[in-house]
Amino acid sequence: MSINKGKPLYYDDICLIPNNFSELASRDDADTSVTFLGRKYKLPVILANMESVVNLDVCKKLSSNGYFYIMHRFGYVIKDDNKLSVTQDLVQTANRDGWALISISTGVNDDSKRDLDWIKEYGYRVDVITIDVALGYHQQVEDRIKYIQDNFSNVKIIAGNVAEADGARFLANLGVNAIKVGIGQGKVCTTKLQTGFTAPMLWSITEAVKGAEDVPIIADGGIQHNGDIAKAILFGADMVMTGGLFAPCIDSAAVIGSDGTKHYYGSASFASKKHSKHVEGKSIAIEADKTILEKLDEVRQSLQSSISYAGGNKLDALKMVDWLQIK
Secondary structure: OOOOOOOOOOHHHEEEEOOOOOOOOOHHHOEOOEEEOOEEEOOOEEEOOOOOOOOHHHHHHHHHOOOOOOOOOOOEEEEOOEEEEHHHHHHHHHHHHOOOOOEEEEOOOHHHHHHHHHHHHHOOOOOEEEEEOOOOOOHHHHHHHHHHHHHOOOOEEEEEEEOOHHHHHHHHHOOOOEEEEOOOOOOOEOHHHHHOOOOOHHHHHHHHHHHHOOOOEEEEOOOOOOHHHHHHHHHOOOEEEEOOOOOOOOOOOOEEOOOOEEEEEOOOOHHHHOOOOOOOEOEEEEEOOOOHHHHHHHHHHHHHHHHHHOOOOEHHHHHHOEEEEOO
């Protein structure tokens, strides 16, 4: 039996200490931009690549306004009497309209392989491919990474999810460009209840940084408040993925029910899978509030305030602050 003695920390277990001298004239002057995979974006924030968070319209809006995004990989659409996967639909539309960023998800099943073959056959441009599966520390993930590397020479690869150092090291050694970290942490994820397997988010980030060294880390899940983003950055995350902050937005992909609430559900829920095999997610009703761009601006202001309290003028200042364990 192996016992890891690292601190099992969640976001709510710590607080950041404002103990650095600040010379920032105004919080509005703080720079929240981040360079990720060779491009600059307005925020270190990614809307979760979930069917109830992003869709074609949301991704177009994010690409057009200087934000990084990842389209989900679930479902089909009918266009001009043709049945297209959501991946094919986005790639075709984004290439036709000249989007600034074309970023998709793939799995390890045959449907996902057919999407990738289709993209290659038609010679469409894709900038980022995220291998998005429940457990990234897996032989099939290795096989899919190698397939993408062999067939898409200019594509950046994100892979996950993993929750500790060995999994992150495995992906880093395969040459991925970023690693998605976090298992069982999302608001609509029930993995920890169904399986007993999970890992506290701040602990997972710390371990992934140890295993992956210089490979960028995406902290995926567990965000309850805007301030949690600053905590994730302190512990080593380069980007932070959240569905719970954005699913309630008026223009998110979450469907508005007859009661006026948005229906937010996990990627492994019955609502997404459309069957009851290996369900590890649930659906919840949430009050609709703000547009996505309004919410992103709110997050920007929160991060500017965080940077001010950290005594700096850009995101790097958040990596230099002290913290206390409060739980």
